[in-house]
Amino acid sequence: MRIHAWLEQNRKEGISLLQKMVKTSSLQGHEQDVQLLVSGKLQAMGLDVDMWEPDGEELKHHPYFCSPRSRFTGSPNLVAVMKGSGGGRSLLLNGHVDVVPPGDRAQWQSDPFSGEILDGKLYGRGSTDMKGGNAALLLAMEAVQSLGICLQGDVIFQSVIEEESGGAGTLAAIVRGYRADAALIPEPTNMRIFPKQQGSMWFRIEVKGLAAHGGTRYEGVSAIEKSIIVIHHILALESQRNTQICDPLYTGNPIPIPINMGVIKGGNWPSSVPDTVTLEGRMGVAPEEKLEEAQQEMASWLARLPEKDPWFAAHPPELTWFGARWVPGSVDPAHPFMEVLKEQYEAVKGEAPLIEASPWGTDGGLLTQLGETPCIVFGPGITGVAHYPNEHIGLDDVFQAAEIIALTIIRWCGIDGGGMPDGSTTES
Amino acid sequence: MRIHAWLEQNRKEGISLLQKMVKTSSLQGHEQDVQLLVSGKLQAMGLDVDMWEPDGEELKHHPYFCSPRSRFTGSPNLVAVMKGSGGGRSLLLNGHVDVVPPGDRAQWQSDPFSGEILDGKLYGRGSTDMKGGNAALLLAMEAVQSLGICLQGDVIFQSVIEEESGGAGTLAAIVRGYRADAALIPEPTNMRIFPKQQGSMWFRIEVKGLAAHGGTRYEGVSAIEKSIIVIHHILALESQRNTQICDPLYTGNPIPIPINMGVIKGGNWPSSVPDTVTLEGRMGVAPEEKLEEAQQEMASWLARLPEKDPWFAAHPPELTWFGARWVPGSVDPAHPFMEVLKEQYEAVKGEAPLIEASPWGTDGGLLTQLGETPCIVFGPGITGVAHYPNEHIGLDDVFQAAEIIALTIIRWCGIDGGGMPDGSTTES
Numbered sequence: 001m002r003i004h005a006w007l008e009q010n011r012k013e014g015i016s017l018l019q020k021m022v023k024t025s026s027l028q029g030h031e032q033d034v035q036l037l038v039s040g041k042l043q044a045m046g047l048d049v050d051m052w053e054p055d056g057e058e059l060k061h062h063p064y065f066c067s068p069r070s071r072f073t074g075s076p077n078l079v080a081v082m083k084g085s086g087g088g089r090s091l092l093l094n095g096h097v098d099v100v101p102p103g104d105r106a107q108w109q110s111d112p113f114s115g116e117i118l119d120g121k122l123y124g125r126g127s128t129d130m131k132g133g134n135a136a137l138l139l140a141m142e143a144v145q146s147l148g149i150c151l152q153g154d155v156i157f158q159s160v161i162e163e164e165s166g167g168a169g170t171l172a173a174i175v176r177g178y179r180a181d182a183a184l185i186p187e188p189t190n191m192r193i194f195p196k197q198q199g200s201m202w203f204r205i206e207v208k209g210l211a212a213h214g215g216t217r218y219e220g221v222s223a224i225e226k227s228i229i230v231i232h233h234i235l236a237l238e239s240q241r242n243t244q245i246c247d248p249l250y251t252g253n254p255i256p257i258p259i260n261m262g263v264i265k266g267g268n269w270p271s272s273v274p275d276t277v278t279l280e281g282r283m284g285v286a287p288e289e290k291l292e293e294a295q296q297e298m299a300s301w302l303a304r305l306p307e308k309d310p311w312f313a314a315h316p317p318e319l320t321w322f323g324a325r326w327v328p329g330s331v332d333p334a335h336p337f338m339e340v341l342k343e344q345y346e347a348v349k350g351e352a353p354l355i356e357a358s359p360w361g362t363d364g365g366l367l368t369q370l371g372e373t374p375c376i377v378f379g380p381g382i383t384g385v386a387h388y389p390n391e392h393i394g395l396d397d398v399f400q401a402a403e404i405i406a407l408t409i410i411r412w413c414g415i416d417g418g419g420m421p422d423g424s425t426t427e428s
Numbered sequence: 429m430r431i432h433a434w435l436e437q438n439r440k441e442g443i444s445l446l447q448k449m450v451k452t453s454s455l456q457g458h459e460q461d462v463q464l465l466v467s468g469k470l471q472a473m474g475l476d477v478d479m480w481e482p483d484g485e486e487l488k489h490h491p492y493f494c495s496p497r498s499r500f501t502g503s504p505n506l507v508a509v510m511k512g513s514g515g516g517r518s519l520l521l522n523g524h525v526d527v528v529p530p531g532d533r534a535q536w537q538s539d540p541f542s543g544e545i546l547d548g549k550l551y552g553r554g555s556t557d558m559k560g561g562n563a564a565l566l567l568a569m570e571a572v573q574s575l576g577i578c579l580q581g582d583v584i585f586q587s588v589i590e591e592e593s594g595g596a597g598t599l600a601a602i603v604r605g606y607r608a609d610a611a612l613i614p615e616p617t618n619m620r621i622f623p624k625q626q627g628s629m630w631f632r633i634e635v636k637g638l639a640a641h642g643g644t645r646y647e648g649v650s651a652i653e654k655s656i657i658v659i660h661h662i663l664a665l666e667s668q669r670n671t672q673i674c675d676p677l678y679t680g681n682p683i684p685i686p687i688n689m690g691v692i693k694g695g696n697w698p699s700s701v702p703d704t705v706t707l708e709g710r711m712g713v714a715p716e717e718k719l720e721e722a723q724q725e726m727a728s729w730l731a732r733l734p735e736k737d738p739w740f741a742a743h744p745p746e747l748t749w750f751g752a753r754w755v756p757g758s759v760d761p762a763h764p765f766m767e768v769l770k771e772q773y774e775a776v777k778g779e780a781p782l783i784e785a786s787p788w789g790t791d792g793g794l795l796t797q798l799g800e801t802p803c804i805v806f807g808p809g810i811t812g813v814a815h816y817p818n819e820h821i822g823l824d825d826v827f828q829a830a831e832i833i834a835l836t837i838i839r840w841c842g843i844d845g846g847g848m849p850d851g852s853t854t855e856s
Contacts, residue, residue, distance in 0.1 A: 202699070231653075262695045267708075268691060
């Protein structure tokens with residue numbers, strides 16, 4: 001396999017590129033440096049680069065806009081197109097370049113942006129989520145190009161900002177007009193293939209009580225005790241929503257669309273009965289569900305609280321939606337792009353891939369629902385360490401993913417001049 | 429009644445004094461101004477004043493010391509003794525001068541230190557808790573003195589700091605040597621008489637979970653869900669402790685010694701399973717109970733959590749005691765001082781007083797348990813508005829309490845020269 005051989009020969013340079021990407025911190029608002037790095041790589045590959053700062057003033061009116069900011073000065077998006085000769089299917093390769101904060105430094109063995117390699121793993125914030133995946137995309141494209149393989153369809157590479165806060169970067173690229181016949185996002189899937197992706201939204205619920213002195217607490221109504229009823233009520237909603245899920249892609253997932261209670265805060269004085277408790281959490285949205293439907297279901301469910309406790313009739317909790325949200329995505333598991341990807345996976349790995357619905361959100365739903373670009377999520381990163389201290393990625397996985405993606409590009413976009421699907425030509 | 433007449437004639441000056449005291453803010457650390465005001469009053473009454481800054485370095489080693497600070501520069505205690513002729517019973521009159529912060533200014537109709545009078549009520553932080561009570565003490569003493577009533581026993585007046593944070597002021601006065609045959613603290617009891625006072629302590633409980641991404645929350649263990657089990661477990665402890673209370677003084681009190689959950693804080697990201705929840709609350713201690721016994725009972729009870737959920741076997745919650753605590757106090761309701769006080773109450777009010785055990789802590793327990801000075805709590809303030817916005821006190825209650833206390837002083841300390849217990853002499 002020429003792709004495989006090329007990747008082996010260029011392994012050192014590939015690792016070096018990934019290491020540089022990881023060492024270049026790219027927290028929200030500071031993506032420019034890593035984008036320049038990636039842009040340099042694309043230009044070295046002879047590609048024209050479209051690098052622009054999204055227009056927040058325009059974007060913010062878009063119904064799918066979700067970001068804590070509306071000015072993107074110093075935070076450019078990046079797109080480069082490997083033009084095909086025509087007549088083939090196009091493929092969009094999307095990867096986000098923003099990373100979440102490192103968190104508690106004390107829990108990291110080394111500097112969070114060390115990029116150091118130990119035992120075949122590269123460490124650092126963003127290594128797995130998702131610069132390792134982005135590097136796999138670049139390696140795949142470079143392999144195809146270096147081997148002189150002329151594609152029929154276009155390959156559109158996107159290095160976007162703002163995935164971690166709700167997709168404003170991918171939205172900006174969609175609004176700019178980029179479309180394709182299919183898309184792949186190499187988020188950290190442990191090398192599983194996700195034709196469907198969960199969406200999610202953040203909710204806040206404020207529960208009311210009645211203040212009193214702690215020594216005569218029976219004169220008050222504890223918002224903590226009332227919030228317990230709310231929490232149990234929401235667990236019941238989660239149970240009901242998940243009982244209705246029968247998609248085989250969720251087999252083995254104990255709670256396909258969870259409702260996670262993430263934060264609780266209430267009261268401000270040990271000697272007082274607390275009169276407010278605030279809950280914040282994340283509501284999973286099924287791949288075929290609309291965000292608005294899920295919101296409505298939560299609101300209607302909370303409206304039933306008086307059945308559990310009459311206190312809530314006169315003191316209904318206040319529900320708001322805030323912060324980040326991810327549009328769910330759903331592509332038929334029998335979609336032609338799925339066939340191609342599965343085939344190349346099996347060719348490289350020697351076994352069939354695991355096909356699942358993702359338990360977390362990505363920009364995939366935006367591409368599928370808004371960008372008319374059916375998007376599959378598949379990548380080399382390790383789900384369990386994304387967002388955690390000591391985040392890392394297995395380098396072998398990066399190169400295997402690159403190989404699978406390269407072969408997928410070739411097979412999907414088609415070769416000009418009838419080369420073999422496996423990348424070999426009559427020369428090999 | 430000469431006492432009654434004197435109080436009527438001096439009502440204006442009495443109100444003026446109370447108003448000045450309330451307008452003089454005396455938050456923790458800023459008690460000096462109001463102490464100087466009170467000291468001036470005592471000196472005008474011809475009394476020698478003992479004003480001293482407690483020695484924190486010495487006090488802090490005392491087992492009953494409880495304060496967030498150990499330096500009391502600028503925060504003086506104040507004691508003045510109205511010496512008797514001898515052969516009578518002594519009485520200690522103790523009132524704290526520190527007030528709690530006003531809290532949310534927006535909830536006050538006027539400035540929290542306005543001292544304004546509307547409809548017979550005087551408004552301001554500290555009016556009810558407990559400068560109104562302190563004013564009643566001063567009025568009572570001044571009435572007795574002005575009317576030329578010579579007492580046999582000493583009256584020891586104490587204006588102390590630090591009640592709101594656990595009694596360091598009263599402790600300092602005890603350590604300084606002040607003792608008496610009985611004591612009265614006019615905390616805001618709604619004119620009820622409390623021969624027994626609840627103690628209390630603040631606890632903190634840290635509950636552990638296991639972090640995970642909210643989309644795969646089943647991989648984690650929610651500290652919020654575990655804290656619910658802890659909260660219910662503690663409600664069961666409260667129920668058990670209160671079932672054992674059969675003191676008739678608690679008749680009518682639905683939860684004599686409550687355990688109040690005051691603060692809950694856990695998690696820091698809506699999309700994450702929370703791995704820690706911190707609970708803070710106030711544990712009531714029965715009048716005859718020792719603080720250490722209550723602490724031990726809580727610890728032993730929490731040690732039983734694994735029976736409720738095996739998670740707690742390997743992840744026991746962490747219990748600590750912090751912040752303020754109040755020693756409980758218990759005086760036999762048949763104590764001679766109780767008899768005297770009840771009698772004077774009935775003489776003034778025309779009906780028997782309500783006798784109860786207090787639902788909140790005071791410095792009374794320190795006087796009773798440590799100061800060898802049996803202490804009763806009785807005062808004109810309104811329990812329900814202490815520590816709240818728009819705190820106020822009824823001026824008629826202040827003057828009625830002053831009258832009751834004046835007559836109590838006379839009856840308890842005894843009159844030199846055989847004057848009548850009601851304050852009248854052969855002249856009246």
